[in-house]
Amino acid sequence: MQDKKGDAAASANKKNPKKANLLDHGSIKHLLDESVSEIVTSKGYTEDVRLSNIRLLLGIVIITIALFAQFYNKKFPDNRNFLLGCIVLYIIFNAILQVIVYTKEKNAILFTYPPAGSFNSTGLVVSSKLPRFSDMYTLTIASADPQSISAKSPVELTKSVTQWFTKDGVLVEGLFWKDVEALIFDYAKENKKSK
Template identity: 80%
Template sequence: MTTTTTETVNGTTSSPTTTPKKTNLLDHHSIKHLLDETVTEIVTSRGYREDVRMSNVRLLIGAVIIIIALFAQFYNKKFPDNKNFLIGCIGLYVIFNGILQLIIYTKEKNAFLFTYPPAGSAYNSTGLMVSSKLPRFSDKYTLTIASADPKSISAKPTVELTKSVTKWFTKDGVLVEGLLWKDVEGLINDYANKRSK
């Protein structure tokens, strides 16, 4: 995240300076995380509010899984007296883990951002689902914008951008945000200009 600081020199305050975003160019997870984070900032700056309902469901299921594991660990009877209880906990653990994986596989896929429709958009009743891919040992970052509700009559066709990450980073790993903003905003405009399916 970009941080803004104000410097004071000889009693006078200078204009705010922004700290550039920097990453390790040898770590593709770090690159993808920084790009995804910046894309989220760009999309939300365009009036799309983040929809965190899916994240909340995942967190809730994760909390249930942890509680089940804690019950299994700290149940007040010793093995083999607690055998049936442990079998029940293991069964519940597998079921809730399966539900979590199913949500990730069917709903989220590679998505890192779900949004509500922009405020005041009567013609567009769906938000966005923004996803990305950066395969290991590849410099090609693919950004996809699709409708958060593809079955809706106002859903628009998916748009996609694939570009080498070397176009957005200096050799020192500093993100050139202006170039990324231009490309992402262009993709958002492409999506907005598409007709509904």
């Protein structure tokens, strides 16, 4: 009985493997993106959530406009101008939100501040692509502020996801970790080369 408890405790202490449904493209990309974020932040980069906060604020404004339009205390013929104003504001704020998504976010999965103690004045933008019906995962690390003096050229890694998953869909974290770390190192080396 004691041995069973010891075995159960040992297995509970082991880290649960990260597993994806290999038939689900979104599941694979989500798991890889989540792992990339974890690896980059473990290297001393702090996540910059300002853009996410702006998107959330715009979403709250859009929902508030919709709620005002829905629950305004006058009936339809009397509130026509108010509803038209709400519709116009709803469209404007949604357009602003879409412009932010298409111009700033693109395929980004993580924005960071520069690491503490670094002479670099810009953080990173980590983005990824996994085209539909393809097994080629592309990971790109670039400067968060391309116009900055300390901005360097982006580095990219393209590799088949079959290199990082077992046939059961378990992510081989050691191999994936090495590849992402090598890409971060290449970006840091690029910074040092150009100084």
